[in-house]
Amino acid sequence: MENIIKSRKKEFWGQERFHDISFSLQENDGDQKVLKANKTILALCSPVFEAMFFGDLAEKRDPIPIVDVDYTIFEGFLRYIYTEEFHADSLEDAQNLFYVAHKYEVTCIESACELYMIHNMKKFDLSELISFADMFSMKNLMELCRLHLDHFPRPDLPAIWVKYKKGDALPPNTAFVDVDPTNNWPLGVGRFKHQGDLLPGTFNIKEKCVYAPYSGQTHKCQDNFEILCNGNLKWVESEKGKIERQAVMGGGVRNNGKLFIGKVERDNRPLIGKIHPSHYCLYIPFFTAELKVPDQYLMLTDQNITEAIICDDYETDDSYYEDDEILDADN
Known part of the structure; x- marks a missing residue:
């Protein structure tokens, strides 16, 4: 009607x-x-x-x-x-x-x-x-x-990770990689430590938190995480865990190599997660769940990277501690 x-x-x-x-x-x-x-x-x-x-x-x-x-x-x-x-x-x-x-x-x-x-x-x-x-x-x-007004990214410099604690000002060189259609705020890429892994995911700039997938669930981190900054960033098509030249490394899995940054749209929303080369797929945070996407997704690259990154074992950083929560249906 x-x-x-x-x-x-x-x-x-x-x-x-x-x-x-x-x-x-x-x-x-x-x-x-x-x-x-x-x-x-x-x-x-x-x-x-x-x-x-x-x-x-x-x-x-x-x-x-x-x-x-x-x-x-x-x-x-x-x-x-x-x-x-x-x-x-x-x-x-x-x-x-x-x-x-x-x-x-x-x-x-x-x-x-x-x-x-x-x-x-x-x-x-x-x-x-x-x-x-x-x-x-x-x-x-x-x-x-x-x-x-306070945003000054440096596309002429390679992408870097900047540590963030709750209450800090947003780094002025934060990389804006997409837009949240629900409020028109930019989205970034964040990462945090969980169970020995360093997990990349969606950085919600308005809420100042990171959503990342892990073990079938979406985890939310509001304190002590890292934000991707700078970089001449570009999304390129990828599938089945393939790592393109100039791919940005997003984190790592203990004793099982590096993780990269991927994105796909679901319900008209961009969702950023981890590309797991050894699993041949992208994992994204989807409401309270972790969703596996084997193909037809995008990979984040930095045009400043001159050589392809080799997926070797991930080195843990004991100084970077965990502070995240699992999302449930009521959260």
């Missing part, structure tokens, strides 16, 4: 026979233009429009003058209400559209504008974005801007 309503609403856009309200706006050249819409559709998406059209003090004017918004922006605002299609050519467009959506309390458009700013933040002045985010209490956008 939801898809039917969405489809029908989209068909109503621009259809004169459904119009019962109009708005008067001034273009940049000073000319007046009119936009028409349907009261019920607008009220369905905006409590402000609902009060304006159907409240005790309902608006009687038609057309209704709109004096604080540009014609093109207001048209884009109405178009999104009908079609859910977002369009912005610049940060200024997105900010102006957000302002209108905020004024009329159309939260889905606010979210679309914020997502546009997040996806394109590298093109914009981060200080300006932070000021805008602060003005409208956009906490996630503000935190992401500050994260990128």
Whole structure:
């Protein structure tokens, strides 16, 4: 039913026979233009429009003058209400559209504008974005801007591992290797010691923890782990435990060689885990379980590595101690 309503609403856009309200706006050249819409559709998406059209003090004017918004922006605002299609050519467009959506309390458009700013933040002045985010209490956008503002990776240097303890600042040269689609935060690679093995896995930068697979389960480490930094990193296709030239070593198994870093998508989420050459597969942390992936996955490489790494025995480091937990269904 939801898809039917969405489809029908989209068909109503621009259809004169459904119009019962109009708005008067001034273009940049000073000319007046009119936009028409349907009261019920607008009220369905905006409590402000609902009060304006159907409240005790309902608006009687038609057309209704709109004096604080540009014609093109207001048209884009109405178009999104009908079609859910977002369009912005610049940060200024997105900010102006957000302002209108905020004024009329159309939260889905606010979210679309914020997502546009997040996806394109590298093109914009981060200080300006932070000021805008602060003005409208956009906490996630503000935190992401500050994260990128303090982010200075060195792709000209080989990848290194940097130790991290709970409460430490994120290393400014942390390698961002993917994006978490649930919150649009970057993901990194982390590793920690468990049962004598050094396990690489998904570094959740927002939560400041690492998820790694081991013995059929997902383990979560929130303190005393290492973060992959620097490197001219690239994901390449691999399968069946094959180790490509320039592969980044992610850890090791006691007396059984090295582990490398692999990635695959499940449920539209990137999951980073360990490539185990002697098992001919990739293992990933998947909710509370360890999932085996024999083929069709990606391997992390560093273009600064000039020679292939040989899988010899893993040397343990007794100074690097364990501090992790097993995830269960309720965690």
